[in-house]
Amino acid sequence: MGVLNITPDSFSDGGDHLDPSAAIASGRRMLEEGAAILDVGGESTRPGSRSVSAGEELERVLPVLEGLHDTALSIDTSKAAVARRALELGAELVNDVTALRGDPELAGAVAESGAYLCLMHMQGVPETMQAAPRYEDVVSEVAAFLEERLAFAVEQGVREELVCLDPGIGFGKTPEQNLELVNRLDEIVSLGRPVLIGLSRKSSLARALGSPDGTVGSDAASVGAAVAAFDRGASIFRVHDVRSHVEALAAAAAVERAALP
Ligand code: HH2
Numbered sequence: 001m002g003v004l005n006i007t008p009d010s011f012s013d014g015g016d017h018l019d020p021s022a023a024i025a026s027g028r029r030m031l032e033e034g035a036a037i038l039d040v041g042g043e044s045t046r047p048g049s050r051s052v053s054a055g056e057e058l059e060r061v062l063p064v065l066e067g068l069h070d071t072a073l074s075i076d077t078s079k080a081a082v083a084r085r086a087l088e089l090g091a092e093l094v095n096d097v098t099a100l101r102g103d104p105e106l107a108g109a110v111a112e113s114g115a116y117l118c119l120m121h122m123q124g125v126p127e128t129m130q131a132a133p134r135y136e137d138v139v140s141e142v143a144a145f146l147e148e149r150l151a152f153a154v155e156q157g158v159r160e161e162l163v164c165l166d167p168g169i170g171f172g173k174t175p176e177q178n179l180e181l182v183n184r185l186d187e188i189v190s191l192g193r194p195v196l197i198g199l200s201r202k203s204s205l206a207r208a209l210g211s212p213d214g215t216v217g218s219d220a221a222s223v224g225a226a227v228a229a230f231d232r233g234a235s236i237f238r239v240h241d242v243r244s245h246v247e248a249l250a251a252a253a254a255v256e257r258a259a260l261p
Helices: 020-032 054-067 080-088 106-113 138-155 175-183 203-208 219-231 242-258
Strands: 002-005 038-041 073-076 093-096 116-120 163-166
Touching (some): 020 038, 020 054, 054 080, 073 080, 080 106, 093 106, 106 138, 138 163, 138 175, 175 203
Parallel strands (some): 038 073, 116 163
8 A cells, every 4th residue: 555645744755746636646656666555644643643524524535536537546534424435436445544533424434435454453533643552451441442333333334355454653652662563563453354454654764764853754664564573374465665664565475375274
């Protein structure tokens, strides 16, 4: 999954794609490099970010969704109004970082459309989530949350086989908690749905490399962490640098296949 943020303030590619033609060109390049789907977002959810109105979000993403309507698209939004418009334009996946807690109308909009849905874990809200993340056991709490949100989505009419789950790396978690979630990812995989993971360029990777104030992880560190997640069962990787991930994950998959009896 290639990340296409149409925002001025995303933590690693903010401002890169504000011009729709630049965004569309980036998206097409990611597809050429092997992305299976593009995740288009018009609102940053980085730590400290403020939310934007549905109108502003739509203004940012619509020209890009229109320009890429012939490709596989995901819409990264928590708002039903944005999701509905994206779905009308052919988006096939709704990526909701609030796991259907942000907008009471989103579940119905997804259910009605028959689109895929990603439910992600987040403790708190982006503006304050990194202030003091608190867990007894981060992995079992994230797993229990995702299980509950999956049941909720199904109750609201979303077909279970269309849902993927995401532990929400960097969303209300310390760097250690993020790494533990990857280390014990099999516990999330065991919920029985495909697991999507967004490690790309996250600050925990910079911290793991010994940079205490780093806010953006390198692409090499992102690839390493993605392969570790692949080894533990992740199947969808939300990434900025598509080519390096596609090549690394193809190699990791080839090794895995060679080990089969
Ligand atoms: N991470 C970000 C945004 N959306 N969606 C899912 N499912 N999983 C993630 O880990 C995830 C996500 C944050 O990364 P990015 O889009 O690069 O930055 P920003 O939120 O600043 O736009």
